[in-house]
Amino acid sequence: MEYNIAVVNSNSFGQVFTEHWKELEGIGTVKRFMLPTDIDGKLLAEKLHGFNVIIASVTPFFNKEFFDNKDELLLISRHGIGFNNVDLHAAKEHGTQVAIVPQKVERNSVAENELANLMALVRQVVPSSERERAGRYEDRAQFMGNEFSGKTFGVIGCGNIGSRVAELFSIFGGPVLVNDPHPATEPEWFTNNNVERVDLETLLSRCDYISLNASLDDTSLHMINSKTIKSLKKGAYICNNARGALVEEDAISAAIKSGQLSGYAADAMEVEPVKADHQFLKNDRILVTPHTSAYTYECLHGMGEKCVSDVKAIVAGKRPGRELTHNLDD
Numbered sequence: 001m002e003y004n005i006a007v008v009n010s011n012s013f014g015q016v017f018t019e020h021w022k023e024l025e026g027i028g029t030v031k032r033f034m035l036p037t038d039i040d041g042k043l044l045a046e047k048l049h050g051f052n053v054i055i056a057s058v059t060p061f062f063n064k065e066f067f068d069n070k071d072e073l074l075l076i077s078r079h080g081i082g083f084n085n086v087d088l089h090a091a092k093e094h095g096t097q098v099a100i101v102p103q104k105v106e107r108n109s110v111a112e113n114e115l116a117n118l119m120a121l122v123r124q125v126v127p128s129s130e131r132e133r134a135g136r137y138e139d140r141a142q143f144m145g146n147e148f149s150g151k152t153f154g155v156i157g158c159g160n161i162g163s164r165v166a167e168l169f170s171i172f173g174g175p176v177l178v179n180d181p182h183p184a185t186e187p188e189w190f191t192n193n194n195v196e197r198v199d200l201e202t203l204l205s206r207c208d209y210i211s212l213n214a215s216l217d218d219t220s221l222h223m224i225n226s227k228t229i230k231s232l233k234k235g236a237y238i239c240n241n242a243r244g245a246l247v248e249e250d251a252i253s254a255a256i257k258s259g260q261l262s263g264y265a266a267d268a269m270e271v272e273p274v275k276a277d278h279q280f281l282k283n284d285r286i287l288v289t290p291h292t293s294a295y296t297y298e299c300l301h302g303m304g305e306k307c308v309s310d311v312k313a314i315v316a317g318k319r320p321g322r323e324l325t326h327n328l329d330d
C-alpha cells in the first residue's frame with residue numbers, strides 16, 4: 001500500500017526534531033498543511049484528498065462532514081493530547097483509528113508553563129521588561145505584584161496535568177484545594193500531597209491563585225462565567241493552559257475591570273489563532289501566549305516519537321498505542 005502522510009496545522013512536528021520527518025519520508029510521501037482553523041469539513045476533506053494518514057494538531061476539526069467526504073483514511077495521530085477536535089463516532093463509522101500522545105509526555109511541560117505564566121502575570125514580568133527596553137527604568141515602581149508564599153491555591157480539574165500543577169503549588173507552603181468530580185488520581189495522592197477536595201464555589205471563594213485544568217465537555221464549557229465569577233475571591237488570579245472555552249471571555253474582561261479578578265493568563269483560547277484586535281490583547285492584566293505549553297525539547301521529542309510510532313504501527317498492520325486509541329472494537 002502507498003502511504004501519503006499529511007501533517008496538519010502543526011508548526012512544530014518535524015521542525016525541531018527533523019529525524020521524525022525523515023522517518024516518515026522513509027514510509028511514504030509527507031506534506032505539511034497549514035489550514036484555517038475553522039475550515040469546514042467538506043473543504044478539509046478536499047484539501048486532504050489522497051492522504052490516508054494524518055498527523056494533526058489541536059485544529060482543525062475533523063467532524064462528521066469531513067469523514068463523510070474523505071476518501072480512505074487509516075489513521076489520525078494527534079500531535080498532542082485529547083480527542084476534542086475529532087468526531088470519534090464518525091471516525092469509527094469510517095474505519096479510521098485515532099491516537100493521542102500519552103498524557104505523561106506533556107505533564108511536566110504544561111504544568112510548569114502554567115506556573116511560569118501565572119508568576120509572570122502576577123509579577124508583571126512582560127510589561128516591566130518592555131518598559132526597561134524602552135529606557136524607562138524610572139517607571140519600575142508601577143510594577144507591583146504579590147507573593148505566592150503562604151497563599152491559597154486552587155486547581156480545577158485534577159487529572160494528569162492538574163495534579164502536577166497542584167504538586168507545584170504545594171512548594172509555596174499554602175493550602176491547595178482541588179475541584180474535580182472524578183479525579184484521575186488515587187485517594188492517597190490527596191493525603192500525601194496535603195490537598196483538599198472541595199466544591200467549585202468553595203474553591204473560587206477561598207483561593208488567591210486558580211489553575212484551570214479541566215477537560216472540555218458539555219459540563220465544563222464556559223464554567224467560569226458571569227455567574228460563577230460572583231463566587232470568586234476578590235483580587236484572585238486565574239491561569240488557563242487547558243482549553244480556552246472553559247471561560248466566558250466577556251465575563252473575564254468584566255471581572256478584571258471591576259477588580260473582582262486581578263489578572264488572567266491564558267495559553268489556550270476559544271478561537272485560535274487569536275486575532276490582533278481581541279479584547280484580551282488590549283488589557284495589561286491579561287497575559288496570552290500562543291498555545292506553547294508543550295514547547296519544551298523534552299515534550300516535543302516525546303510527542304514526535306509517539307506520532308511516528310503510530311504510523312509505523314499502521315504500516316505493520318497493528319493498532320497504535322492501543323490504550324490511547326479509539327478503535328473499531330470499542
